[in-house]
Amino acid sequence: ILLCGFTGGGAAIPQPHSNPASEVPSSAEMEPDRPIGYGAFGVVWSVTDPRDGRKVALKKMPNVFQNLVSCKRVFRELRMLCFFKHDNVLSALDILQPPQIDCFEEIYVITELMQSDLHKVIVSPQPLTTDHIKVFLYQILRGLKYLHSAGILHRDIKPGNLLVNSNCLLKICDFGLARVEEPDPSRHMTQEVVTQYYRAPEVLMGSRHYGPAIDIWSVGCIFAELLGRRILFQAQSPIQQLDLITDLLGTPPLSAMASACEGARAHILRGPHKPPSLSVLYMLSDGATHEAVHLLCRMLVFDPSKRISGSDALSHPYLDEGRLRYHTCMCQCCYSVPSGRVYTRDFEPAAERLFSHSYEESMHSVWQGKEFIHRFITEHQQGKRVPLCINPQSAAFKTFIR
Template identity: 70%
Template sequence: MEEDDEQRAMTQEVVTQYYRAPELLMGAKHYGPAVDIWSVGCIFAELLGRRILFQAQTPIQQLELITDLLGTPSLDDMRHACDGARAHMLRRPAKPPSLAALYTLSPQATHEAVHLLCQMLVFNPDKRITCADALSHPYLEEGRLRYHSCMCRCCQSTPAGRHYIADFEPVAAHPFDDSFESDLVSVQQVKEKLHKFILERCAISNRVPLCINPLSTAFKSFASSTVAHPSELPPSPHQWE
């Protein structure tokens, strides 16, 4: 999701704190798909190490953990941060990067895995690897070949052998159309839309149809829920200014 109008500030209440990109933690008013690349990098590291990579109690502590790994960013790498966040970072003692620590995540943290991680976990979103380039990274080559050899629907098996498509990682011709979200203005509407979508998907598939018991305790709890319990909510973004 991107906002073309730079006069309109985008919300910072996106992404669970542990997976929130540095520009969001530092009060960026505008951001793009690079925030998702950061999040996926955090999840990738978590899959390798079986623990959350940056697990802090507050956004400030989150930044500390990030700089422990990446080192203190340059002024240019903080160009998307607000003035207050930049001032805070400049007051902190300078830290050197310690990216070699990524090799200790697990025995599966190979050179190619760490290389991909290092391109995803980049402080400056402008220098972060793109989604298309990440999908084309050599680390994913073996998995990509396995997928297209027997699991995908885009390639075909014939008596003469397997016929592969020309591009194993095709890029969508158009951005995802999320205009339908403009009509969803209440939690109840979202639930109804989701319920309808699931029913429609079940109707065209061979899966067991969705059965909902409106009299069950679980359904009553779900139907009356609106927001997460206060103890489940992540910390709010730090107010830098």
């Protein structure tokens, strides 16, 4: 077991609780710890929680304290994972006990273990019905509405960051590039965001300020990918990416390029005028009905100010069946009683409050960032279950660290 629990005196608790239903552990409980994913900012393993024998995901965040930017990014992601309370957004179940601050170099976060991600589903030979697509799209937009209502931009929505289970439950994950929405348009934001295939045109054109609409564009690309089982805009470079977008949407008007950098605007204007060719979207698959294409066209709008919002997209009639299926047999907010199904009053709840990042303004050094994060984890664990830490005697430990 990669994890072990500690009592107040520091004694190891080497074994999980016994299975009350049987003295023989199931095959899932006997499954060894193993890596399940690697990202730009860490590695994720499937591990066993020794307190209850439950399989969970353990994310390792290495090299946290290399510089101040890294400190702020990791602390932001950590606080977000602890802030989230939504069925379609991955959140932290626990954070491992940190060592003394002088030895504190890595962070380990426990989240729910999901079986796969949407990218693996799309490229698999498994059939995707219209019902599958509607319930997936509904959950993506439901989770995104929650994030945006908390003032959070994900900035890397793509199929690989949408975790799914065999019952089609979906959760948005990977908040390494997420940040709080910037209300001041004069404040510049980085353009090094979003995987290229899902990058909105305003980011491709060098806009120094953007908002929630960049996530909606990404969802539109994923929607088309679910319908056609192939990437909609698969280019070799950002310039070619922009060309593929204008091939489909046509040459944008000058008003849609108001925030673009001069070079990108000149590139568009130098080329021949292109008429829109949105009718090709009907050829994505048999599931590309008039309703589906109508919603897709509302998402794939060049001008971000005219792109549909997450809340409005959820109100589109195409998603009515996805909403019904999700709340009839998949959600945690509705429940069944002998007399029938009791439905929640709010099918797509917003966040109860905005996510605050004011703490970043008072973080001026790496050591200060380390103190902030160490204190946050320690306070987060107070009053919780027996804290967990890495078990260095585990056979999986050396592989995990490597």
